[in-house]
Amino acid sequence: MTDSLDGVRLDYTAGVIPSGYRVYGSVATRRNSITVRQLSPRVLWVDVFGYQATVLIGANSAMLIDPLDDPRAHAIVELMRREFSVEISCIAYSHWHGDHIRGANSVLESTRWREPLSIVATEVCASEVRVRGIYPLPTIELRVGDSFDFEGIELRFSNVGGHTVDSTLINVVADGVAHCVDLVHPLQAEFFSFGAALGFGDYVRALEKLSEQKWTVLTAGHGDIGWPSDVQLALEYCAGLKRVTAEAVREVQSAPERATGDSPMAAAADLRKRVIASAVPKIERVWSARLPGLKFAVESHVLSVLDDILYFD
Numbered sequence: 001m002t003d004s005l006d007g008v009r010l011d012y013t014a015g016v017i018p019s020g021y022r023v024y025g026s027v028a029t030r031r032n033s034i035t036v037r038q039l040s041p042r043v044l045w046v047d048v049f050g051y052q053a054t055v056l057i058g059a060n061s062a063m064l065i066d067p068l069d070d071p072r073a074h075a076i077v078e079l080m081r082r083e084f085s086v087e088i089s090c091i092a093y094s095h096w097h098g099d100h101i102r103g104a105n106s107v108l109e110s111t112r113w114r115e116p117l118s119i120v121a122t123e124v125c126a127s128e129v130r131v132r133g134i135y136p137l138p139t140i141e142l143r144v145g146d147s148f149d150f151e152g153i154e155l156r157f158s159n160v161g162g163h164t165v166d167s168t169l170i171n172v173v174a175d176g177v178a179h180c181v182d183l184v185h186p187l188q189a190e191f192f193s194f195g196a197a198l199g200f201g202d203y204v205r206a207l208e209k210l211s212e213q214k215w216t217v218l219t220a221g222h223g224d225i226g227w228p229s230d231v232q233l234a235l236e237y238c239a240g241l242k243r244v245t246a247e248a249v250r251e252v253q254s255a256p257e258r259a260t261g262d263s264p265m266a267a268a269a270d271l272r273k274r275v276i277a278s279a280v281p282k283i284e285r286v287w288s289a290r291l292p293g294l295k296f297a298v299e300s301h302v303l304s305v306l307d308d309i310l311y312f313d
């Protein structure tokens, strides 16, 4: 194994990682390098410039879960060919977002696998991809809960939602490896508005589904290598966030002086501003040390919960 791929720094440590292992290091450093770790004897965690895919090494070829975008997809094809002597024969999609699947075109063009590539996704994901009409369509559509066999390795696909309607948990059952992206960000605060989640309630339900399935280690798409404790931490944070935000809403709604204006949005804007002012310092005090970067996203988190309380709950 070399320490660079076409001039890009390649950080690979052979051997299956121990339980609870973290890559650490600055995310800014990883934004310029490729980091590879072994989650099991045949499953790799591949971080290319801060985005993560999972690769299964089969007896004859490799399966790529999330082709990412370019130039990341191209880098993974080259990495597998040159460092692991294997061609990609199969792709899976975790959800329809272009930053995680746009590179499928590049994989289709550059793989030297002798047969047409299979692209696997759930029916729900396939339907989302079809509506957009810009990315290669899945060739194998699975119903919710269906399994897929890749060279004798069983993968179970289930839609958990929370981020998009088609957000899929792909579980490599025998290896205890889960691939489920854009929901949990290990060693970081959760993303702005919980990654544009459908709604805070849906987001929490997705975390619960993720925590109910049996797996040991997680490819989360961003952040560090994930473990079940990361999902528990996110659930704990959501519970605390909801409690504090609900208290702030009650406090503000019972206050005598409420702004009104000539726009129907004025009162809503005033409520949002006051709830943020009351809830954010309390949340930061409790959670900042455990969730790096929280100060950037906490206002958006409070607003997600506020919308949930006012309109969806």
Ligand SMILES: [Zn+2]
Pocket: 095, 097, 100, 163, 182
């Ligand atoms: Zn996404």
